[in-house]
Amino acid sequence: MEKQIFSILSSEPGKSKQMTAIEQVDSIVIGAGVVGMACARALALAGREVIVIEKESLPGTGISARNSGVIHAGIYYPTGSLKAQLCLRGKDLLYDYCQNHAVPHRRCGKLIVATSATEETALENIRKLACANGVDDLRYLSQKEVAEREPALVATKTLLSPSTGIVDVHSLILAFQGDLENHSGMIAYNTPVLGGRVTDSGIVLETGGDSPMVLQAKTLINAAGLGAMALARQLKGLPEKFVPELYYAKGNYFSLPGKPPFRHLIYPVPEQAGLGVHVTLDLEGQVRFGPDVEWVRELDYPVDPARAAPFYAAIRRYWPDLPDNALAPDYSGIRPKLQAPGEAAVDFMIQGPATHDVPGLINLFGIESPGLTSSMAIAENVLMQLDLG
Numbered sequence: 001m002e003k004q005i006f007s008i009l010s011s012e013p014g015k016s017k018q019m020t021a022i023e024q025v026d027s028i029v030i031g032a033g034v035v036g037m038a039c040a041r042a043l044a045l046a047g048r049e050v051i052v053i054e055k056e057s058l059p060g061t062g063i064s065a066r067n068s069g070v071i072h073a074g075i076y077y078p079t080g081s082l083k084a085q086l087c088l089r090g091k092d093l094l095y096d097y098c099q100n101h102a103v104p105h106r107r108c109g110k111l112i113v114a115t116s117a118t119e120e121t122a123l124e125n126i127r128k129l130a131c132a133n134g135v136d137d138l139r140y141l142s143q144k145e146v147a148e149r150e151p152a153l154v155a156t157k158t159l160l161s162p163s164t165g166i167v168d169v170h171s172l173i174l175a176f177q178g179d180l181e182n183h184s185g186m187i188a189y190n191t192p193v194l195g196g197r198v199t200d201s202g203i204v205l206e207t208g209g210d211s212p213m214v215l216q217a218k219t220l221i222n223a224a225g226l227g228a229m230a231l232a233r234q235l236k237g238l239p240e241k242f243v244p245e246l247y248y249a250k251g252n253y254f255s256l257p258g259k260p261p262f263r264h265l266i267y268p269v270p271e272q273a274g275l276g277v278h279v280t281l282d283l284e285g286q287v288r289f290g291p292d293v294e295w296v297r298e299l300d301y302p303v304d305p306a307r308a309a310p311f312y313a314a315i316r317r318y319w320p321d322l323p324d325n326a327l328a329p330d331y332s333g334i335r336p337k338l339q340a341p342g343e344a345a346v347d348f349m350i351q352g353p354a355t356h357d358v359p360g361l362i363n364l365f366g367i368e369s370p371g372l373t374s375s376m377a378i379a380e381n382v383l384m385q386l387d388l389g
Contacts, residue, residue: 025051027219028205030231032059032187034169035367035375036223037176042379044183046388048219052185053207055192055227060173063225064372066301066333068253068280068288071095071105071165072370075112075130075138076270082348082381084133087370090377091163097376098167101175104283110164110265111141113155115317119269120157126269127159137162152261155318164265168283169372188213196220198237198358219360221382225367226299226336232363242356244349244365247337251291252303253280254311254327260287261319268318277314288330289315295341296334303329338366350378352385362386 026049029040036052037059044050056062071094077083098105114123130138141149141158177187191213196205203220207213224231229246232238266279280288289311308327315322338346349365356363362382371378 022214022216025049025215025217028053028215028217029221029223030193031223031225033062033064033225034060034173034372035364035378037173038375038379039221039223039382040185041176041179042383044180044185046383050180050185052187053191053193054187054189057189059177060170063333064169064173066331067372069166069169070280071167072373073161073164074133074135075126075161079132082350083370086374086377088134090374093376094373103171103175104168105165106283107165108264108281110161110267112159112267113318114157114269115155122269123157123159150262150264152319152321153266154320166281166283193231196235198235203361219386222363226334228363228365238356238358242351244338247340248296249335249337250294250296250332251335252294252307252332253288253290253330254308255330256287256326257328260285262287266318277311299334301332303332305329335368336366350381
């Protein structure tokens with residue numbers, strides 16, 4: 001980094017005014033989650049000098065640490081939406097990357113199940129939507145095939161998504177980090193952003209932590225997840241009208257101790273604001289059920305054991321043999337929703353200079369599911385908006 005000195009006066013109460021050095025950098029990515037690291041990696045591979053700023057002491061400790069690790073096929077999203085396009089593209093990129101970089105993953109497949117005539121109609125609509133999105137590998141299973149694949153499953157009609165899978169998210173982030181650092185990028189941990197402003201020469205950020213810095217960058221990627229809106233509001237010179245409202249949708253998971261009853265991911269017909277209480281697996285075969293949808297006002301992660309009651313009814317629609325008292329509270333995640341409770345789902349918002357007219361600034365708002373699957377495709381989109389793609 002080249003160091004250039006500007007006249008910056010400290011305005012903290014009780015402190016004398018002093019000169020502060022501004023570090024000139026090419027590109028800054030805020031947030032070391034899976035999406036931020038994918039963007040940082042892509043910028044570094046494009047030949048840009050990159051610093052990732054992360055307020056925590058490790059990468060991937062926010063949303064990335066609290067999702068189900070599912071590689072989605074691109075089935076449910078409105079045709080033409082960013083979620084549909086980037087999920088489909090991201091899925092292919094992610095499988096290739098995991099294969100070539102020894103990132104643990106498995107293409108285990110997903111069964112989407114209907115348990116009534118009404119749900120069968122909804123299931124067919126899902127199949128048609130998937131086809132419109134370019135997902136051409138779905139097929140219905142016969143009852144015999146369902147029984148052979150998942151003897152414990154009860155459904156009136158079942159749709160197989162063979163390209164759905166699971167990935168070790170932590171290993172994926174570390175692989176992105178390795179690529180970043182191999183191309184001279186770096187990560188500044190324990191570094192909260194205190195404020196910033198848009199200038200004619202670039203975007204200036206002030207950071208705290210043990211080693212406070214003032215950085216001026218040509219390019220700034222706001223990949224702060226649940227903190228993306230708050231961070232955008234800290235940037236003086238970015239009009240408030242370009243920062244959407246954020247709503248927290250908590251998703252609780254319950255685990256099932258003992259021998260796993262399923263080998264595939266099992267999804268019911270989706271519900272409003274989520275994909276229903278479904279079966280997820282990790283790479284060790286551990287079964288979890290969730291998530292539900294709990295609208296909250298604060299970041300609150302403990303799982304209330306009392307929320308298990310409706311899980312039993314939901315799960316027994318497709319697995320009636322679920323024993324009483326079998327579910328144990330496991331973990332939760334919070335989705336950064338752009339829609340209020342009861343409103344229709346909102347697409348990803350990848351907001352670049354064409355929208356807000358701030359050169360070099362990309363805001364990533366509302367990057368919920370399928371954000372993990374789409375991460376490398378989101379990075380492609382970011383580079384394209386910066387004329388680097």
